[in-house]
Amino acid sequence: MTIVRPYGDTTGDGMVQVSFTLPLVHDKRAEGAAVQLANKMGLDPAMLVHAKPMGEGFTFFVVYGRVNHLVDTDEVQVVERDFPLLSAKEINAVIKRKLRRRLTVVGACIGTDAHTVGIDAILNLKGIAGEKGLESYRELAVTNMGAQVSVPELVETARAQKADAVLVSQVVTQRDAHLLNTRAMSAAFREAMPAGRRPLLIVGGPRFDELMAADLGVDRIFSRGTTPREVASYLVHALVGSPS
Numbered sequence: 001m002t003i004v005r006p007y008g009d010t011t012g013d014g015m016v017q018v019s020f021t022l023p024l025v026h027d028k029r030a031e032g033a034a035v036q037l038a039n040k041m042g043l044d045p046a047m048l049v050h051a052k053p054m055g056e057g058f059t060f061f062v063v064y065g066r067v068n069h070l071v072d073t074d075e076v077q078v079v080e081r082d083f084p085l086l087s088a089k090e091i092n093a094v095i096k097r098k099l100r101r102r103l104t105v106v107g108a109c110i111g112t113d114a115h116t117v118g119i120d121a122i123l124n125l126k127g128i129a130g131e132k133g134l135e136s137y138r139e140l141a142v143t144n145m146g147a148q149v150s151v152p153e154l155v156e157t158a159r160a161q162k163a164d165a166v167l168v169s170q171v172v173t174q175r176d177a178h179l180l181n182t183r184a185m186s187a188a189f190r191e192a193m194p195a196g197r198r199p200l201l202i203v204g205g206p207r208f209d210e211l212m213a214a215d216l217g218v219d220r221i222f223s224r225g226t227t228p229r230e231v232a233s234y235l236v237h238a239l240v241g242s243p244s
């Protein structure tokens with residue numbers, strides 16, 4: 001068992017910093033309200049270190065204070081990578097040898113979400129973090145549908161392309177849009193295609209909880225900092241099999 005506490009000024013002092021906005025005009029009472037909220041969140045003592053008016057009737061606060069909570073690292077639950085990270089050469093070779101055709105991928109940013117940088121980083125040639133995107137893999141056939149794609153359009157394109165995998169991006173999380181859109185998308189695929197004929201469903205975005213795949217009806221969730229090679233390696237693992 002490993003117990004840790006936050007570190008601020010000295011080891012294990014429990015100091016944390018939080019920021020939030022209250023719908024109050026910036027004055028002394030608003031600052032007191034911010035400290036009250038921090039106290040109720042378990043910060044004791046809580047020091048107000050920054051307050052700034054944010055438009056009319058709103059104030060942004062940063063509060064620094066001590067929490068008494070302990071973190072047991074043995075109880076942490078995360079999705080560990082449970083497949084080997086392959087090189088681009090290995091990925092192309094195993095698809096060619098075992099699948100004997102190109103693996104087809106359809107990607108889109110669904111709903112009203114127009115944040116395409118993430119899905120482009122995974123799919124487009126230029127890639128991210130020094131890795132080229134899936135379009136650069138000879139044995140992957142990639143269709144990037146872009147932004148604000150409706151679920152019916154996505155299902156139709158996946159069907160027309162005989163997609164092996166559908167990659168969806170959701171960046172906006174306001175009012176849980178990413179969860180609602182993902183559930184609508186997975187339900188539409190379940191309705192439109194029988195099990196066994198359905199493409200592998202993958203969603204990604206910076207604010208997804210990777211533990212929620214089953215709950216959202218998808219096969220895998222990728223979050224912050226994902227690279228194209230991780231996604232390509234997962235596709236091979238899930239759809240083609242081991243490279244040996």
Ligand code: B12
Nearest residue numbers: 113114115116117118167169172173174204205206225226
């Ligand atoms: C650039 C940007 C924009 C650009 C988008 C341009 C474009 N073509 O994408 C523009 C200016 C258009 C924009 C508009 C808006 N934006 Co904006 N935007 C951002 C910003 C600054 C960066 C996002 C980004 O490009 N990140 C870089 C990429 C590489 O990272 P990523 O998306 O996380 O992707 C990685 C992983 O998540 C993962 N991944 C992502 N998708 C997928 C998919 C798959 C299949 C896989 C495997 C992996 C994967 O892999 C990627 C690579 O590692 C963020 C703030 C921030 N710093 O994040 C706000 C942000 C996302 N925007 C926000 C908002 C509110 C908006 C607007 C509503 C603003 C407005 N009032 O008009 C509009 C909405 C427009 C719309 N209809 O969607 C909020 C969202 C808040 C929330 N809770 O939802 C943010 C967080 C800013 C903020 N703090 O308020 N935005």
